Amino acid sequence: MKTDARQCLVETKDRVMMITINRPPMNTLSRSTLYEIEEILAEAETDPEVGAVLLSGTGEKIFSAGADISEFGIVGDREQANKMLLRMHELFNRIENYPKPVIACLNGKALGGGNELQMACHLAIASETAELGLPEVKLGIIPGYGGTQRLPRLIGRRRALELMLSGERISAQTALEYGLVNRVVPPESLRQEAFKWAAALAAGAPLAIKGILDSTIRGGELDMDEGLAIERENSLAVAGSEDAIEGVTAFFSKRKPKFEYSHGKGTPLP
Incomplete structure (x- = not known):
């Protein structure tokens, strides 16, 4: 386009x-x-x-x-x-x-x-x-x-x-x-x-990328404990997501992960 x-x-x-x-x-x-x-x-x-x-x-x-x-x-x-x-x-x-x-x-x-x-x-x-x-x-x-x-x-x-x-x-x-x-x-x-x-x-995992950016930028202006709290918040949001499941599955299957289904959505699994 x-x-x-x-x-x-x-x-x-x-x-x-x-x-x-x-x-x-x-x-x-x-x-x-x-x-x-x-x-x-x-x-x-x-x-x-x-x-x-x-x-x-x-x-x-x-x-x-x-x-x-x-x-x-x-x-x-x-x-x-x-x-x-x-x-x-x-x-x-x-x-x-x-x-x-x-x-x-x-x-x-x-x-x-x-x-x-x-x-x-x-x-x-x-x-x-x-x-x-x-x-x-x-x-x-x-x-x-x-x-x-x-x-x-x-x-x-x-x-x-x-x-x-x-x-x-x-x-x-x-x-x-x-x-x-x-x-x-x-x-x-x-x-x-x-x-x-x-x-x-x-090509990376959208939720993980968003979490890294947020943790680094927002947390970087705070003291260590407050920054770590933001890191935990993002880690928990990412941990149960489709991206994380696909990444871990791909690792054990010895293949490249495919994150296309969660691009633009970033919705953690319930």
């Missing part, structure tokens, strides 16, 4: 949905672009034909250069700016807490809000030519879409402060060394490798 949305291209194949930001030349993130991404994700959440999501940008040079500066006039209106920031935080939190793997496919520069968007994704694969940065300080503002919170959690406070206070960019290789991305590949093979990775994840 392939459809052209207003500012995003959407293509689904082998249970992988590719969302491509289509606002050349810089793939800037207007509010309407982000709302469109939110709508697409909302529909895909319950779609059994979608097991993983790839998020990329058109072209070979820019994933996203960040927020649409033409909308910055709202900064002078404190009330409206606060409403907008709350809305953006809700959207980025929704991506982070999505029950299916969301992989950022960084085809080029990920700057400002573009970098904050990829940080909200669960995983990231980058082209060797990609660059990442939070240059907001150079505009006299701060990262406002979660960057000041997610970046230190991903790479550590001192490295994060160095990047945010200077506004400088780092290469894909440095981002890999910092733990800001998972994989770096040649630009010509980026989308192929990203799709292969996403397809492998999409």
Whole structure:
């Protein structure tokens, strides 16, 4: 299935949905672009034909250069700016807490809000030519879409402060060394490798994947005991499911498990 949305291209194949930001030349993130991404994700959440999501940008040079500066006039209106920031935080939190793997496919520069968007994704694969940065300080503002919170959690406070206070960019290789991305590949093979990775994840047990994501993301912000309580909650939900029965049966039968009947349902057995 392939459809052209207003500012995003959407293509689904082998249970992988590719969302491509289509606002050349810089793939800037207007509010309407982000709302469109939110709508697409909302529909895909319950779609059994979608097991993983790839998020990329058109072209070979820019994933996203960040927020649409033409909308910055709202900064002078404190009330409206606060409403907008709350809305953006809700959207980025929704991506982070999505029950299916969301992989950022960084085809080029990920700057400002573009970098904050990829940080909200669960995983990231980058082209060797990609660059990442939070240059907001150079505009006299701060990262406002979660960057000041997610970046230190991903790479550590001192490295994060160095990047945010200077506004400088780092290469894909440095981002890999910092733990800001998972994989770096040649630009010509980026989308192929990203799709292969996403397809492998999409073939997994949906309930288990949902439980791992929830336990890690939600539990990761709590103390150990509270985090373990969330892990137990998810373990119990998964343990009696069709997925678990199929997985164990396949193991003892020495064959690959087939989870297709529970994709999109995730209903534990009574």
